[in-house]
Amino acid sequence: MARLFSTAALILCLPGLVPAGAQEEAKDKVALVQAFLKTPTAELSPELIPVFVAVDPAELPPKLRKPFAAKRLELYTLKQIADGRKKGGVRMPEADCSIPKEAKSGSIGVLKMAGYEEISNEEEKFVEKETKCTERDLMCEFSLQIVMEKTAKSQETRHYYFLHTRDPLFGVVAQYRQGHSGQTHFFGLGAPVCAPH
Numbered sequence: 001m002a003r004l005f006s007t008a009a010l011i012l013c014l015p016g017l018v019p020a021g022a023q024e025e026a027k028d029k030v031a032l033v034q035a036f037l038k039t040p041t042a043e044l045s046p047e048l049i050p051v052f053v054a055v056d057p058a059e060l061p062p063k064l065r066k067p068f069a070a071k072r073l074e075l076y077t078l079k080q081i082a083d084g085r086k087k088g089g090v091r092m093p094e095a096d097c098s099i100p101k102e103a104k105s106g107s108i109g110v111l112k113m114a115g116y117e118e119i120s121n122e123e124e125k126f127v128e129k130e131t132k133c134t135e136r137d138l139m140c141e142f143s144l145q146i147v148m149e150k151t152a153k154s155q156e157t158r159h160y161y162f163l164h165t166r167d168p169l170f171g172v173v174a175q176y177r178q179g180h181s182g183q184t185h186f187f188g189l190g191a192p193v194c195a196p197h
Contacts (some may be wrong), residue, residue: 029055030064037067041074049075053102069105070113076103077114077143077164084141084192085168091133095197097140104139108147108160116145116162119173124161126176127169133194141194143167168192 036044036052044052053072057065080103084091105111108118119127124144128135138144143164148157163170172191 029059030061033060033064033068037064037071041071041078044075066107066110067113069107070110073103073105073110074114076100077116078166079103081143081164081166081168087141087192089192090195091137091141091192092195093133093137093140093197097136099136099139103143104145106147108149108162111145111147111162114164115166116143116164117170119161119163121159121161123173123176127163127172130172131169131191131193132196137194138169141192142169144169 032048032052033055036048053075055068057068060068080100105114112118124135124138127133127138127144131138133141135144135146139146143162145162147160147162149160150157163173169191
């Protein structure tokens with residue numbers, strides 16, 4: 001694994017050694033993506049992450065596209081979470097805040113591969129109540145994802161809620177799951193909150 005990652009890094013760092021041509025460039029991208037997919041996220045080279053996320057998924061073999069989308073989503077989500085921590089305990093999103101497109105996905109499979117966990121509608125409402133954040137705030141400032149799918153028989157749209165397990169709000173979900181939803185929290189749950197709009 002380390003050798004594969006080193007090879008991909010060498011290819012990217014020494015472009016003069018790579019033969020010209022689109023076919024070789026495509027092989028280099030595939031080697032880089034394969035190396036990233038085999039390497040735990042914490043061990044990835046920060047210098048190569050921008051090169052990885054810039055890869056066009058259409059240029060990859062079909063079997064790599066979904067894992068690539070999941071790894072890229074995970075990286076963008078972790079960056080969003082890290083940037084959010086720098087904002088402190090009180091978030092001040094605008095009423096019409098912009099939802100970061102890079103850190104969103106409409107695929108349940110990709111979300112699960114990227115470290116997201118499904119939460120119930122009741123858990124999502126509990127997070128809103130405890131943090132004073134709107135659903136949109138949670139999508140702008142945190143990792144909340146909503147996937148809408150039509151059911152096969154009734155054609156009704158069903159909403160699936162997801163939150164990344166490293167999101168600080170996942171602690172609020174854990175509290176709900178432990179049955180603390182009926183308690184009064186004198187000091188709160190220690191999670192970030194949203195300032196009123």
